[in-house]
Amino acid sequence: MIGVLVLTGFLGSGKTTLLRRLLAAPQFSRTAVIINEFGEIGLDHELVEASTDHFIALTTGCLCCKLRSDLVETLEDMLRRREEGTVPPFTRVVIETSGLADPAPILQTLMIDANLAGRLVLNGLITTVDARNGGDTLEREAISVKQVALADRLILTKSDLAESGSAPLRARLLGLNRVAPLHTADHGCVDPGVFAIDSSNTNAKWARELLPDRSDLHHGHDCEIQTCAIVRNQPIHAVTLSLFLEALAEHCGADMLRLKGIVHVAESPGRPAVIHGVQHVFHPLEWLPRWPSEDRRSRIVVIGRHISRRWIELLLTGIEAEVQEAGRMKMSANA
DSSP: OEEEEEEEESTTSSHHHHHHHHHTSGGGOSEEEEEEESSSSOOGGGGSOOOTTOEEEEEESOTTTSOTHHHHHHHHHHHHHHHHTSSOOOSEEEEEOOTTOOSHHHHHHHHHOTTTTTTEEEEEEEEEEETTTHHHHHHHOHHHHHHHHTOSEEEEEOGGGOSSOSHHHHHHHHHHOSSSOEEEOBTTBOOGGGTOOOGGGHHHHHHHHHSSOOGGGGGEEETTEEEEEEEESSOBOHHHHHHHHHHHHHHHGGGEEEEEEEEOBTTOTTSOEEEEEETTEEOOOEEOSSOSSSOOOEEEEEEEESOOHHHHHHHHHHHHHHHHHHHHHHHHHHO
């Protein structure tokens, strides 16, 4: 499986500079890059130096605004050319989005498209934030808030140019997304190891990161956007989990920006299920071969707009009660 990283961030936040430095690192050899620019003429790709190990494709217009088939066709073409040997045998794909892009449709495409399943796996979303102008951008541009809230990792750029300390901005980012680790780039450089993820171990790695106690997550909020964590000590039945995810998708829709979870499914106690959703789209359940630690509690983290932790708790509790009652009625009928 070839891992895919999506690199996003508002206009001028340093995505291209970061990408250029990453591609120069040995860990990022054999990387295919899709650079998406807004407008009819692309320039950013001219600023990214490609070695013989790299392959760069350019798309203009905004991937999040065009049909998702455009991204699928670009990726399929890259995979076909890789199989034919007409491009370097890349082992990783990085998609640099337009600074005005909503990353949600891009993530959804990578999560559910049947043509890409089995060949590509989404490793995560990286969002760059300008330390100098990021605070003002978050106040003015709603899309920048969404880029931060959806991120798996946040990179603070241009900290050397910030006239004042970045503490207020860091606090704002923490309020928007308490789950994503925050890293600081030094003159456009960041440790490549932050992003060099083994795609075969992505879910296990993420699950280990989630397992430590994060009961404080429900306190994280930034005006409309809140982060909350739901923990269950007892296993959750498969039908309960399915109905719960369906209800979230139906009632929350676009307001549920991101959902991740590791779940102890009652019918499969030895293999935890990993759940992953972006707005109303959920990735099919993925099963880890074993629990990453002795802690077997189910943990679900939700980042959304106007979605309270209490409402999610009540929803899950209500569905659990209905499933239990249905099970009792079935047993009585068979007695």
